[in-house]
Amino acid sequence: MSRDILFEIEAVDRTYVDANDNTVEALKNINLSINRGEFISIIGPSGCGKTTLLRLLAGLDVQESGEIRLNGEEVGGPDPTRGYVFQQSSLFPWLTVEKNIASGLKARGVYKQRKDEIAEYIKLIGLNGFEKTYPHQISGGMAQRVAIARALINHPVALLLDEPMGALDAFTRADLQDKLLELWRENDTTMILVTHDVDEALYLSDRVVIMSPRPGRISEVLNISLSRPRQRSGTDFTALRNSILEKLHLVSEIQQPEYTI
Numbered sequence: 001m002s003r004d005i006l007f008e009i010e011a012v013d014r015t016y017v018d019a020n021d022n023t024v025e026a027l028k029n030i031n032l033s034i035n036r037g038e039f040i041s042i043i044g045p046s047g048c049g050k051t052t053l054l055r056l057l058a059g060l061d062v063q064e065s066g067e068i069r070l071n072g073e074e075v076g077g078p079d080p081t082r083g084y085v086f087q088q089s090s091l092f093p094w095l096t097v098e099k100n101i102a103s104g105l106k107a108r109g110v111y112k113q114r115k116d117e118i119a120e121y122i123k124l125i126g127l128n129g130f131e132k133t134y135p136h137q138i139s140g141g142m143a144q145r146v147a148i149a150r151a152l153i154n155h156p157v158a159l160l161l162d163e164p165m166g167a168l169d170a171f172t173r174a175d176l177q178d179k180l181l182e183l184w185r186e187n188d189t190t191m192i193l194v195t196h197d198v199d200e201a202l203y204l205s206d207r208v209v210i211m212s213p214r215p216g217r218i219s220e221v222l223n224i225s226l227s228r229p230r231q232r233s234g235t236d237f238t239a240l241r242n243s244i245l246e247k248l249h250l251v252s253e254i255q256q257p258e259y260t261i
C-alpha cells in the first residue's frame with residue numbers, strides 16, 4: 001500500500017431490500033482509493049449510492065462483500081477519527097453553540113483535557129460572539145459551520161460531508177465553501193463530499209467521482225487540475241462544468257436535469 005493512500009475501497013457491494021421486497025443494488029463493485037489530504041467529491045443522480053458509500057466509509061453501515069480499509073486496516077464501526085456532517089443541521093437544539101462543539105469532545109471522553117480548544121474552533125469557523133447562542137438563533141450556514149467544528153475538534157483524519165450545503169441559499173453556500181477550503185488547508189483533513197452541485201464539486205475538489213444508478217457504480221473519476229483559488233466563471237471552469245453535466249446526463253435515467261450550476 002502506498003503511504004499516501006488513506007482509504008482503499010475494493011470490490012464493494014451493498015444491496016438493500018426495499019419495502020416492496022425488491023432487491024436494490026445500491027452499490028455494485030465499487031473500487032476507489034482516496035489519498036490522504038485529498039478533497040474528493042462524489043456526484044451522481046439521485047439513488048446512485050452516494051450516501052450509502054459515505055456511510056460505509058464512516059462505519060455506519062456494512063457492505064455485503066468487498067473490503068474498505070483505512071490506513072491499511074479494515075473499517076469497523078463509527079469512530080470520531082472519521083467526522084460525519086449531515087445535510088440538515090444535526091445540532092442539539094437544547095445546547096448552545098459552544099456546548100454543541102463540546103459534545104464532540106464529550107463523545108470521545110476527552111472534554112476535561114481539551115475543553116480550552118473550543119474557543120479556538122469557534123474562532124476557526126468565524127463565530128466569535130455566538131458562543132452562548134442556541135441553534136434556532138443562528139442561520140443555517142452558521143449551524144453547518146458549528147456541525148463542521150464539532151467534527152473537526154476531534155482531529156478526524158477524514159471529514160465525510162453528506163451534502164452539508166444542500167439546504168443553503170447560494171450566497172451562504174459560496175461562503176461556506178470558502179470556509180471549508182480554509183479549514184481543509186489549515187487542518188490537512190481529507191475531505192470526502194457528497195453533492196448534487198457540479199459547481200461546488202469543481203470549485204472544491206482535487207478529484208470528482210461520477211456515479212451512475214441501478215446498480216450504483218463509479219462511472220468515471222476526473223482529476224481537476226484547475227489552479228486555486230478557482231474562478232467560477234473562468235473559461236476552463238465553464239468547459240469542465242459543461243463536460244461533467246454532459247456525463248451526468250448520460251448516466252442519468254431521468255430526463256429532467258436535477259443538477260444545480
Ligand SMILES: Nc1ncnc2c1ncn2[C@@H]1O[C@H](COP(=O)(O)OP(=O)(O)OP(=O)(O)O)[C@@H](O)[C@H]1O
Nearest residue numbers: 016017018024026045046047048049050051052053
Ligand atoms: N436502508 C435502506 N433500505 C432500502 N433501500 C435503501 C436504504 N438505503 C438506501 N436505499 C436505496 O439504495 C439506493 C441508493 O441510496 P443512496 O441514499 O445511497 O443514494 P444517493 O445517491 O445518496 O441518493 P440521493 O442523491 O437522492 O440522496 C436507493 O435506491 C435507495 O432507495
